[in-house]
Amino acid sequence: MAVPKDAVWDRDPHTAAKHDLLQQYLKAWAPILLSRHDVISYAEGFAGAGVYKQGEPGSPVIAYNVFADALLHRSPKRMRVILMEEDARRVEELQRQMALVHCLHTDDITKRLAVDIRHGDFHPALLEKLRSIGALGKPLFVLLDSFGGPDIPYSLLHELGRYPSTEVMVTFEPSFLTRFAENHDGHRQLGDEAFGSREWQAVFQQPSSHKFTFLREQYRDTLRQAGFTHTLYFEMxxxxxxKLYLIFGTQHERGLEKMKDAMWKVDPSYGVRYRDPRDTQQQMLDLEFEPDTAPLRRILRDFISEAPNGLTIPELKQYALLETxxxxxxVISTVRQLREAGVVTTQPRxxxxxxRVTLAAAPPTTNPPAEQGALW
Ligand SMILES: C[S@@+](CC[C@H](N)C(=O)[O-])C[C@H]1O[C@@H](n2cnc3c(N)ncnc32)[C@H](O)[C@@H]1O
Structure with a gap:
């Protein structure tokens, strides 16, 4: 997408998918955290105008509505929303949009849902603001949704990652670095600041077909280095x-689980697809009501084949959660399919x-007979 010049621009399908994902996740995140904490915070470094050309809501409005619902019947719990935007025209529009959405909710909700809109560069202002209101160290979700950058300094991620209850979602667009950085010192430096090291520069030695995947995995490593032990990406x-990646980082398995639930709920009509990094065939997955689990069958079969004594269902579930x-x-329905295909045995049945799930004594060859073809 060319970077829009107007204050308000058309929402494209990948933005709609991103909003769907964000909304699904926040709908799980806010109630869970509010059930255990008196106050939780949400921040955006790149808030936008709060609205798109045809009137579709922007991410701050979507988040506000989710939080207003989550605060219903949870008095006196509170939420703080901090929004940064550097374009003055967009700030003005955002203020208007947030005032409009504010009017849709009762006083009881709006006085417990504080919104702070800041005009200016997100860094270091966002961090300073979060620190000054005591939001660091308490539940905090930070959306860093730039046009793809690289423009998020590693130092910011590292500071946020020091606090176990912080989660981040970052937009990362790899083509700027692969196309323009090799022969441009300034651009390479932007990459170094974003990744927090120079290791990403090995991308210049990768074959073209592997460059984006390489950078995506480097960026996930960057988030892990910053403290976000679990990461998940969403390819758009x-x-x-x-190609754009939304990369989510959390330090909690529960956060990972809820983000996966959100991923699989995104409306398939937006055409977003996933590819599992562990799938040797790199099959693209359409989001469907009945998701295609062929890659999961391959991944679990490979994992089980490495364990001579087999693996338990909880071990396989943990693997699916953390590694796929x-x-x-x-997992259970996939193991059942593997057993029906004669690939694994289960004990007890x-x-x-x-x-315990073990590889069957005589697994099918790599060229399965025709009737099993549909499985793979
Ligand atoms: C992709 S848009 C955000 C869209 C918004 N998150 C949504 O989903 O509705 C990125 C926004 O970041 C703003 N921006 C760009 N650089 C910035 C910076 N350094 N600090 C704060 N905002 C910035 C742009 O003006 C633009 O409005």
Whole structure:
């Protein structure tokens, strides 16, 4: 997507998918955290205008509505929303949009849902603001949704990652670095600041087909270095064919699980797809009501084959959660399919937490007979 010049611009399908994902996740995040804490915070470094050309809501408005619902019946719990935007025209529009959405909710809600809109460069102002209101160290979700950068300094991620209850979601667009940084000192320096080291520069030695994947995995490593032990990415292609990644970082397995639930709920009509990094065939996955679990079957088969004594269902679920794009809830039906195809055996036969799954004595060859073809 060319960077829009107007204060308000058209919402493209990948933005709609991003909003769907954000909304689904916040709908889980806010109630869980509010049930245990008196006050939680949400921040955006790149808030935008709060609205798109055809009147569709921007991320701050979407988040506000989710939080207003979450605060219903949870008095006296409170939320703080901090929004930064550097374009003065967008700030003005954002103020108008936030005032409009404010009017849709009762006084009881709005006085417990404080919104602070700041005009200016997000860094270091956002961090200073979060520190000054005591939001660091308490539950905090930070959306850093730039046009793709690289413009998020590693030092900011590192500071946020020091606090276990902070989660981040960052937009990362790899093509700027692969196209323009190799022969440009200034651009390479932007990359170094974003990644917090120079290791990403090995991208210049990667084959073209591998460059984006390489940078995506480097960026996930960057988030891990910053303290976000679990990361998940969401691949989007804009209408100009440019690849963008939304990368989520958390220090909690529960956060990871809820983000995966959100991923699989995104409206498939936006055409967003996933690819599991562990799938040797790198199959693209359409989001469907019945998701395609063929890659999960391959991944679990490979994982089970490395364990001579087999693995339990909880071990397989943990692996699916931490190492794949799939959800633990998808494991049991996948094991059942593997067993029906003669790939694994289960002991006992009933599949529950005590079941041990072992590779079958004579697994099918890599060219399965025709009737099993559909499985792979
Ligand atoms: C992708 S848009 C944000 C869209 C918004 N998150 C949404 O989903 O509705 C990025 C925004 O960041 C703003 N921006 C760019 N650089 C910035 C900076 N250094 N500090 C704060 N805002 C910035 C742009 O003006 C633009 O409005």
């Amino acid at each position: 292609v804009d209408e100009g064919g440019r 794009v799939y959800r633990p809830a998808q 009933a599949i529950n937490v005590k079941t």
